[in-house]
Amino acid sequence: MIPSDLTTLTGTIIGAAISVHRELGPGLLESTYEACLRHELDQRGVRTERQKALPVRYKGVELDCGYRLDLVVESNIIVELKAAKSVEEIDRAQVLSYLKLSGYPLGLLINFNVPVLKQGIKRFINARHENQPVEATERPEDRWLRDNNVPPFRKGPSAPSSVT
Numbered sequence: 249m250i251p252s253d254l255t256t257l258t259g260t261i262i263g264a265a266i267s268v269h270r271e272l273g274p275g276l277l278e279s280t281y282e283a284c285l286r287h288e289l290d291q292r293g294v295r296t297e298r299q300k301a302l303p304v305r306y307k308g309v310e311l312d313c314g315y316r317l318d319l320v321v322e323s324n325i326i327v328e329l330k331a332a333k334s335v336e337e338i339d340r341a342q343v344l345s346y347l348k349l350s351g352y353p354l355g356l357l358i359n360f361n362v363p364v365l366k367q368g369i370k371r372f373i374n375a376r377h378e379n380q381p382v383e384a385t386e387r388p389e390d391r392w393l394r395d396n397n398v399p400p401f402r403k404g405p406s407a408p409s410s411v412t
Contacts, residue, residue, distance in 0.1 A: 254324060254354055257294070261321055262369060264288040265358050269365040278331040281360045282318050285329070289321065296321050302349055317346060326355040330368075335359045340370065347374040 268284045282298065289296045302315040319327035328343050335357060343355040352374060359368035 257322055257325060258354060258356065258371065260292060260294060261289065261325065261327060261356060262358075264292060264294075265360075265369070266365050269360055272360075274331075274361045274363065276331060276360070278318075278329050278360075281331060281358075282329050285327070285358075286319060289319075294321060295323075297323075302346060304349060315346070315349070317350070320352070324352060324354065326350065326352050328355065328357050330357065330359040331361045332359055333361060335368070335370065340372070343370075343372050347372060348376075351376065 265285055265288075268281060268288055272280070272284065286296050286298050297320040298318070300317045300320045301312060302317050303310045304313045304315070305311075317326050318329045321327055326343065326346050328339075328346065330339060332339075339357060343357050346352075347355050354374065355372040357370040357372065358365070362368040
């Protein structure tokens with residue numbers, strides 16, 4: 249269950265995004281929507297961070313691998329913006345990976361390149377904040393590969409199926 253203050257904050261973010269979309273419409277660069285959404289949230293008194301670095305923790309070491317979160321709102325919600333023809337499964341996997349790496353409870357994926365913004369909004373909940381175990385057997389990218397029928401990578405020569 250997501251706390252009501254985060255639900256309210258999510259509504260504020262979506263309202264601000266709708267305001268930006270009504271003003272600008274679809275067809276602009278992602279960076280334009282990012283700057284305008286941050287400005288709109290600032291006008292509403294909502295604290296945001298833009299292009300926040302997201303390090304990867306690997307074997308106890310924090311590494312800067314170049315990941316950047318488009319917006320982090322009130323240190324609780326990741327907002328990943330797109331200006332694409334459609335949102336693909338890999339975009340959803342990206343948000344889920346960002347939630348896992350950051351530990352933030354919520355993520356929004358907003359695609360501004362749609363006629364009605366409501367059609368371009370997806371909300372994601374970090375399973376760790378739902379008191380659910382995180383499924384460690386399948387990564388988002390593995391699910392994407394499976395769903396897109398990409399054969400698994402095998403090292404070395406394939407073994408013959410039978411020996412005569």
